[in-house]
Structure formats: structure tokens, C-alpha cells
Amino acid sequence: MAKRSNRIRIAILGASGYTGGELVRLLALHPNAEVRALTAERHAGRPFAAVFPHLAGVRLPDLVRIEEVDFGALDLVFCCLPHGTTQEVVAGLPAALRVIDLSADFRLADVETYAAWYGHAHRAPALQAGAVYGLTEIERARIAPARLVANPGCYPTTAQLPLVPLIEAGQILAEDIVIDAKSGMTGAGRAAKEEMLFSEVSEGIHAYGVARHRHAPEIEQGLSRAARRPVVVNFTPHLMPMSRGILASIYVRLAPGASAQSLREALRTRYGDEPFVRIVPEGASPATRHVRGSNFCLIGVFADRLPGRAILLSAIDNLVKGASGQAVQNMNAMFALPETTALEQQPLFP
Amino acid sequence: MAKRSNRIRIAILGASGYTGGELVRLLALHPNAEVRALTAERHAGRPFAAVFPHLAGVRLPDLVRIEEVDFGALDLVFCCLPHGTTQEVVAGLPAALRVIDLSADFRLADVETYAAWYGHAHRAPALQAGAVYGLTEIERARIAPARLVANPGCYPTTAQLPLVPLIEAGQILAEDIVIDAKSGMTGAGRAAKEEMLFSEVSEGIHAYGVARHRHAPEIEQGLSRAARRPVVVNFTPHLMPMSRGILASIYVRLAPGASAQSLREALRTRYGDEPFVRIVPEGASPATRHVRGSNFCLIGVFADRLPGRAILLSAIDNLVKGASGQAVQNMNAMFALPETTALEQQPLFP
Amino acid sequence: MAKRSNRIRIAILGASGYTGGELVRLLALHPNAEVRALTAERHAGRPFAAVFPHLAGVRLPDLVRIEEVDFGALDLVFCCLPHGTTQEVVAGLPAALRVIDLSADFRLADVETYAAWYGHAHRAPALQAGAVYGLTEIERARIAPARLVANPGCYPTTAQLPLVPLIEAGQILAEDIVIDAKSGMTGAGRAAKEEMLFSEVSEGIHAYGVARHRHAPEIEQGLSRAARRPVVVNFTPHLMPMSRGILASIYVRLAPGASAQSLREALRTRYGDEPFVRIVPEGASPATRHVRGSNFCLIGVFADRLPGRAILLSAIDNLVKGASGQAVQNMNAMFALPETTALEQQPLFP
């Protein structure tokens, strides 16, 4: 296959899950990207529209098995495989091929921490050493030249975007941070499980993974870097009846001299030029419905009635800024394209 | 304000409702359109993001009253006002200004029929005489040169797209057509009413406007034109707990010699080149979730167990193909632009 | 185990599905019933609250395998097993034990019809010959003395309650009946399937099993009995984002001389004394939300705009009147208890 002009030639591995679907949706409007291969082991041989009929209008190759992909004819791989599997697959890719991994496999720089939380030794520690954590607004300079980018988790994106700059700016203490997060159901993936059936989920909410969710060490890694010392957080995720969206309500202690107002200003300063991070006006409350389908992160700051404390509210679409949108943003950064390319679509509300 | 290059200068009247929000969302990606004015009587003086915070990222003029708009500096008005009001407002606009009206005010060619269903005499019968019914795929040739386009209702769009070509092709009889339609709640507008509260709507479904919904005469007008004789239909709309989408399940009698297969072929022939109408594969069932946020109409055909009958299934997003998307499609047709401009965004699923 | 006074000693086979949960919920308030055994193969050995935590407040035996049940110490078995399996299990039960079967296994009197729709020969044709169809309001006299009651399907209950009396009374024709039904997701059971995940179902609607759903022959059996000749119907079910409820919108032809008004009167006459069937006032539209959790069936009648036709609307809770509630009603009839016992709970709205 001849390369079409200046298009980035792309494969999406594990394309039958929600993050795969979102990558295709976003890339369909990307003038510099071309999806050359889509893999899904169980669905190999079928058209992509068989797993995602809403995208039947996009011209795409059929689904194949990973071993059928001609990786030599590609520039970039988006890897949407389950954790564990990913390490081995990525280890087997040509060294010249750039990789954006949407799994958790390369997010934790410390392979011991990985082993402790995931229950097995890391299978590609050398690759891990070269992986760059892809929280675009924070790690942009390291992402641009990277070969392997570990795209952040959805909860860690939501939590770190407000917290990292405030810790770095000395506006809040890194102690006793409580992150109460509410997620839509796509965050739990597309695998069929009884507890994810419509009738089990509708009209209810519950916490899960309390004090043992694997996104906790990822958040702590980012906050520890910002604080330059080990940070432990409370991270309590909840599942609720919506498809997309995460709202993190974060309860923090103010540094001496800081206030909700100074926090808001510090965030405005930090994110003033960012196209996707928006500090909402004082008194406004970030709502997940206002970012649906978009790459935006909305952040609000409120004074707490408890003296010396503040409340941060952070909202994203977990499948876009929390996964595939940030992955495309990282691709744009890696290939020297404007970061907003293919991400200009506005949120869909209602 | 000087005209910016070749942009169509646009005002949206009644911009604080859902169709106004959708026009802004879609036009934000339109390279040849510029929103110059947005009106909303109750919200005049406020930024547009005060009524639609999800669109805070779009550069827009503040909301004003209609009388504050400089209509002389515009090329096109989208009118999203309540029915009745619309006739008077449109009657007062400069004759050179082109108008796409999303209300019901100019859809019924026969002003007597209008009076019978809306309870008052038509207030602009002369304008009505020149209005073109904006069902793009059916009326394209008349839309292009029109000054005033009456954008179709959401239910009539869903029902006519499959029915009109089949009646014209002599594939189905125009007698005893039963249209059972299921709509999301945005179809009922944004005005606050008890029966539209989340808790009243969630987890339930009911029929409404049975045998007296005002979209019935609009559907009958289109089918009568196709049949070249007066047609009466059963149209039974239902409200259900989703925000967007209409599914029409249509029960029809086959013409002698016709079959589900011949109906499918007739539709494929008719819509083969259309970018937005898609006949789904045999056995597939059109789902509203697969068109959400997009301008697509999906149509499926099934044989009925009742001999001599067939079942048509038609799905659209009521706010896009059923309102603002079709309005932008009509604008493109009126201004000689590719019809798909700004409508390339793929459906958002889940 | 000694029998506690005059309590009916009950086992529920296949208790981990939604109909099992509902039986327990309803029987918990029954003064004459005692649940002695609950089976669930995969969950044997676990407390019932492990599969239905909402019922942790009810004193119940742990889940066991079917072979662990002492059927000799029981009076009644509710059978909530998958179809096919059921025939063999019921065939193996002591002849003195009465059975209410909630599966489809004994609903079709004609075993040939069963074989044609279910793809295998009936495995207990002798039992089938003695089974009574448990549509309480229609078959009450035969249910009371029955040994084996085949509890009706959810859709057939919704459709037959309005249709059977109207056909019997000669008010409507049995030709060209179109039944457009909308069901909540519990109707699809509790087994984990991708297409039933919250994110796949929320915010959408689609038809399924078009012209081939297995409830069609069950409906036709009932209507054929009423018409005293073979009847074929259009039955088109849809799945929508709610947990409970079925609304059937039924399009019928009037018999000569009949009208919407005469239909309403015929239904009022037929159901005047029934505690669970309610003909709603003229102009009111039966809503599934108004029967949620209750054994009620609401029926409305509207004149059609198509001359000589009418519209019937019928709403039930698929898990109560469409399954477990009707099963308890049948139990009451079989054991000479007031039919409303344990079914007095009012609908839960919102």
C-alpha cells in the first residue's frame, strides 16, 4: 500500500471496545490521519460497523487479528488492549513504530508498584523505562518526541489536572486529599457483566473499589512528582447511571495564605492558553453533561465552610479527555500538528 | 461590521431552546458561516454560554432582543421561535433576507388546514404561498432557490423519508398506514413543565396526542403529494426516557407484487447517492442510538407475518436531521455549498 | 420440617433471576405462604441476599441446587428456569406437587407449534396436555383446580387482556391486528450480554425479533381461541431504557357498528369487578410508570383518525402482572385465597 500523501498511517489494536470506537469517531474528522488497520480477535473478518453500527458511514478496513497487521507500513499504533496483554504486544512491535497505549500497562513508572497493584511482575520493564506519561497539559514537552506514550487513566486525568498545578504552585497541601469521583458506565468497559446490565445500573449509585482501585497509585504518582515527596490520597470512585463522564469532587486543605480565590487564579494562570482546560466562573459548577463527547476538562473552585479547606470540582468525558481524545491530542503533539486537530467538535448536549 | 470574506452572515432567532443550541454546535464547525446575532427575549444581555454552558468554547455574540438585530447586515435567519409568533416576525423581515424557519408556521401549504389544527387564522398567508417545504432529499430542487424554507417537523421527517419514495414508486398502498413513533424528550422542547421533569419521565413510556398531534396533517400533506390524492394516516407518538432520537415503526400494506425485498430495493435506488439516508442491511434494526448527534436517517424494512404487509423502521436524531441538522443541510443547499458541510460529525455512541 | 400452620410451603426454582427476586419480594408480605427452598445452580450455598441484596431483610433459606430440595415437604413450586430445561424438571416432580411455571415451556397447547418456534420437540407432551394457561382474568375457572399452570408471557399478558374480550364480544375484527410493544430491559432477563449493558441501552430504542418473536404464537393462540378461528397478528417488540414496564400500542379494525366508545364500554363491563385491570378514563393515556411494582393492567381506548379503526393502549409491569405478580395471583386462585393477597402494594412512582 502506498502512503497517501502526508497522512499518519494508523492501526488501532483492540478496536471493538469503547475507546476504539471513540478513536475512529474522532479520527474520521482528522485531515492528517488514516486508519489502516483495526484489530479485534473475536470479531476478525467482520466489518467495523458490525461492532459499531453508528460508524457505518466511515470508510474503514475490516477487523483483523493482530498477527494480520503489516506493522511495517504504519507510523502509529493506538493500543486499546486489556492490561497485561498490552505489555507483550507492544514489546513485539517494530522499534520505529510509535505507540500510544490506552491501557494501564505503562502508566506506573515504578514496576514494583505495578506488580503490587496488578498482581504480576511487569513483562516489559525496559519499555517501561522509556515510556512517557501522556497527561498532555502537564507532560507536553516529553510527549512530543516520545516513542511510547502511556495515555493516562480517566480518573487520574480528572484528578490530576486540577491538583498537579495547585500542588506545584504551593496553593494546597498534599496531605489528606479526598477524591470522590463519579463515573459513567463506559468507564467499566464493554465486557458483558451482570452488574453492568441496564437494569442493575439504572436508578442507582454505589461506590466500588473503595480504597483499592488501581487508579489510586497512578494519581499518587502524579501528585508525588508535583509535591516532590510521596503522597497518598483517598480515592473513592462511584458508578452511576450515565454512559459518559466523570466528575471528581476533591476536598483539599489550603496552604497557608491560600484561598479559593487564589486557587482559581493559579489555575487560570496555569491553563490560560490551554484549548481544552477551562476554569469555570466563580459560583459555576462543572457538569459532566457540558463536556460530553468533547476533549474539555472543566474545573471549578469553591471555598469550604470548614476553615482552611477548599473544594475542587473537575469534569471530563471519560472516553474523550479521559481516553481517546487525549490520545489524539497526544498524537497531534507527537506529529507536530496543532493539538486541537480533530478535537474541535463541541460537546453534545443534551 | 464588515462582512468577513465569503461567510454567510447569520442570525438565530429564539436561540435559547434546544434547536438554537444545536444550530450553534453545528455551525461552529462550518467554514462558510458566521453567527452574527443570537436572540432570546428572556435572556437578552447575557452571554450565550449562560443558557448553554457546553458551548462556552465557541466565540459568539451575546444574546439580544429581536428588535436589536441589524437584519440589513445579514444573509440568513434561522427562526426557532414558537409557532404563531413566527409568522409575524418573518413577515417583518427584509425581503432580501433568506429564512429557514424551524417552527410549524409555514409547513402546511393549505392555510385552512393550518387554521383547523392550530386554532387561529394564518397571519402571513402571502408568505406561506411562497414557502418551500424543506425536506431536503425530497424537495432539494425547490429549496436551493427559495427565500423562505419551512424546515420539517421531527416526526414528519422520520415518517416521510421512508414513506414518500415508496408511495411514489407504487410499492405500498397509502391506505391504513400506521405510524407508531417513539421520541426522546427534547422533542417536547425546553420549557419547564411538570410532566417533563426527570422524575416524571424516567423509567416509563406513554402515548400522547393520540389521534390529534399536529404533525399528523404535515405527514398527510407529504403523503398526499406522493400519492396524488388525499391520504389520512394513523400517527401515534410516544414519549420515552431518552433525550434525543425518534424511532418510527411504520406498518404498511404492500402494493400488488411488492415485497419487503422490493421495498428495500426501491429505497436503495432512491437514496443510493444520498449522504444522510442509509438503508440498513436486511435483518438489521435501526436504532436511535446509532444516529445520536448526527444528520443520518436509518431505514430498515421487514416482512410482516401478516400477509400482504410490511414493517418500516426509521430512526433519526430529532434535533439534527429532525431540526437543526436538516436546517443546516438546507442552508448549504440554498447557498450552493456541499450539503454535508458542517454535518460530517459522526454519531456519538454510547 | 413440620408444616407451619396453614402456610403454603413453597419452592422457587431458578430464584436468582428477576422473576425469582420478584416472587420473594411479593411473598414476603403474604400471610399464607412460606418460602421453604430457593434454587440457583451457580449460586448454590450462598445466601439469597448475595444475589439480591435488596431482600436482605427477608428471612429466607440459602440457595441450593435443585437436587437438594425435599419436594415431598412442599405444596407448590414456582418454576423460573430457562425454557427447555423446565420441561424435564417439571416432568420429574412428584405428581402431588402443584406447579406454576413462569417459563414458556407449557404455554403453547399445540406441541407442534412449540417445536416450530423453539426448534426442538416438546419433552413433556403429556404434561402439556394437562397444563392450564394462567391468564388469570380469562382462565380463572380452569386455574383454580389445576395442577400445572403455565404463567403467561409478559407481552402476551399485555396484549391479550384488552384484545381477548373485545374479540369475544365481537367489537373488533381479528384481522390485521398490529401490536407495537415497548418493553423495559428486565424483560430480557438477567444474563450478561453486551447488548444489555447500560451504555448500550441508555438513550436509545430499537425494535428486535421483528416478525419472529416467540411471544407471537402465544398471543395468536389466545386470540384464536377468542375468535374461534386461526388468527395471525403483527407483533413488533421494542427494547427501551427502562427497567420495568411494557406498553402495547395496539391498532385494530372495528367490527361493524362498533366505536371507541363501545370498546371502552365492553371492556368496562368485562373487567368491572376485576381488582387488577383498570380501564382508564376517556382521553387518559396508560403509562408504564403508573403500574411499576404493582399487579395492575391499565387499558385505554382511542378513536383512530383512520375511519373504522381504533387504538388500544395497555400497560403493565412486566415483572409483576407480566410474571411474578400474576403467578402469585394464580397461586391465590389455586389455594382458594383472595386473589389480591400480597398484591395490595401500590405502584411505586416516581
Next chain:
Amino acid sequence: MAKRSNRIRIAILGASGYTGGELVRLLALHPNAEVRALTAERHAGRPFAAVFPHLAGVRLPDLVRIEEVDFGALDLVFCCLPHGTTQEVVAGLPAALRVIDLSADFRLADVETYAAWYGHAHRAPALQAGAVYGLTEIERARIAPARLVANPGCYPTTAQLPLVPLIEAGQILAEDIVIDAKSGMTGAGRAAKEEMLFSEVSEGIHAYGVARHRHAPEIEQGLSRAARRPVVVNFTPHLMPMSRGILASIYVRLAPGASAQSLREALRTRYGDEPFVRIVPEGASPATRHVRGSNFCLIGVFADRLPGRAILLSAIDNLVKGASGQAVQNMNAMFALPETTALEQQPLFP
């Protein structure tokens, strides 16, 4: 009207809102209660089923205006009127009549606090002095003989049931308590507001009333009593797309020597005999869907990863234990009936 045997003769003032509907639903199964009057100013003269069609099966008096009620023939009034209004209405009732008020009007013992949060002076301070706070499990002894019971708010019930005993038992510190609460939409009432429409609420979540919700002082009043010193809390409520249910995720500091285990034991000891408060097993996560329609409160305790801290999870149905169910429980206590009377209905799931 002659008193029927030993029935409590009841009026419900402001019966057209959700709490009124729930009172009628619950009392319909109460053997010792008789609803004699129902008021709703806007709907006076209409049957109750006109505002709540789901309760058409309950025999009830028509809706009337308050001034039409013969209060001399009653034993008890449930007052479901808006705050402010309530004080004047209750002040005008016969002194012999007992009152359970579901508004916020008599919950705050300190009328200065009331004035500060509600923006006007209390209009019945003498009555306030005699009002008893109706958190049944905590104030039972004072409720039984009370003339005027102030039924607690939904959020305060959810938060206080776990917190009050733990503070009293010295298991947790009263400092820095963070209460992140998620509520269904019925908590916002039945008045029509744009932000409560289905399409505005579905598929989203946001915080509201951050640091200024009027339930904060009510919670603080209860915790201050328990701590015997003034307590200030963080209370951050969120609205989400479900109709019923509140989940409070509460982040607390352990007292020296305490642990998640000791907290769980303290709660088990405190609530061991309570029919409606259930401490879930270790590792289980209380879900609102498991209490829907019931008077239960589920409480879970988890160790936090932050040293010296714990997480409490508390779930109720806001309309039952958080309003009308607790009101009936209080009625039972006031009239020396078993507290569970009419509250034995199990949760409705799904």
C-alpha cells in the same frame, strides 16, 4: 363524620408533591390509619388520582383547600407544605391536633440559625420551642409523646444515622468531616424548573449548593448535640439522573485507637435491634438501588488508605426514610403502634 373504630384520622396538607404521594402509598397498607383529607391549593376539587394516577386504586377523598378541612375531626396532620408557609399554617391548627411536619420549618431548634439560613425571622418561635426533631432511631423517646414532630431532611437523615452514634461513642473526631452526597431528582421536588427537565438531567452529574445548602446547619445541629460542642461540616450535595435515593460518602478522621472495624462494631451495637438500619457486611458497598421504595438505611464502613481515616457510606430512599417513610415511622411511635406498621414493603429492584 363518625370515627371509624380505632383508626388514626389523618389529613395530608400539600398532598400533590412527591412526599404527599408517598404518604398515601404507604398509608394505603396501614391498618390503623385513615386518610380523611388531602389538600392542594392549585388542584382543589380534583380527585387525588388527577395528580397521582398511579394511586387511582386507593379510595381517597378529593383534594381540597386547607380552609375546607375540618381539623376538629382529625387526630394527626402530615404537613408537606413549602417552608415558610408551614409555620403559619401549623400555628393556626387546634392545639389538640398532633403534627408531623415534613418541611424544614421546625427542624432548627435555634431560631437565629433558622433566620440566618432562610432569610427571614421564624414566624412561630413558641411552637419551635416545643418541636421534637424526628430522627426516629435517635430521638424515639422524645417523639412518642410529642405534639409537633419536625421530620428530618433527606440529606440530614442519611448523614446523621451513621455519624451521630460514632461521635457519641467517641469513635470518630467531629473535625473535618466531609459529606459528599449524591441525590436523585425527587429530592428537588415536583415544581417545574428548566434545570430539572429530563433532558437537562439525564446522562450527567453536578454539585449544587456547594457550601451553602440549607441542610448543612441541620446536620451540624445533630452532630453538635452528639459532640456536645459546635461542629461544622463540609456538606457537598450532587444531583444525578435517578428519581429516588441518596448516597452519602462520608470521609472522617478516626479517634485514637479506633479503626474501620471498631466503627462497624459500634454501629452494629447501636443499631442491632433497629428494623430499618442495617450495617452491611465488610466489603459490601451500600447501593441506593437496594433501598428503593423502602424505609431502610444501609451503612457501610471502609478503612481509608489515608492513615487515621475511614469512609462511611450511607444509602436511603430520600422519599421514604428521608421523608414520608420516616414520617409514618414517627406516626407509629407517636400512636404506640409497632414502628414497622405499613413499612414492611420490601425494596423494589430493579
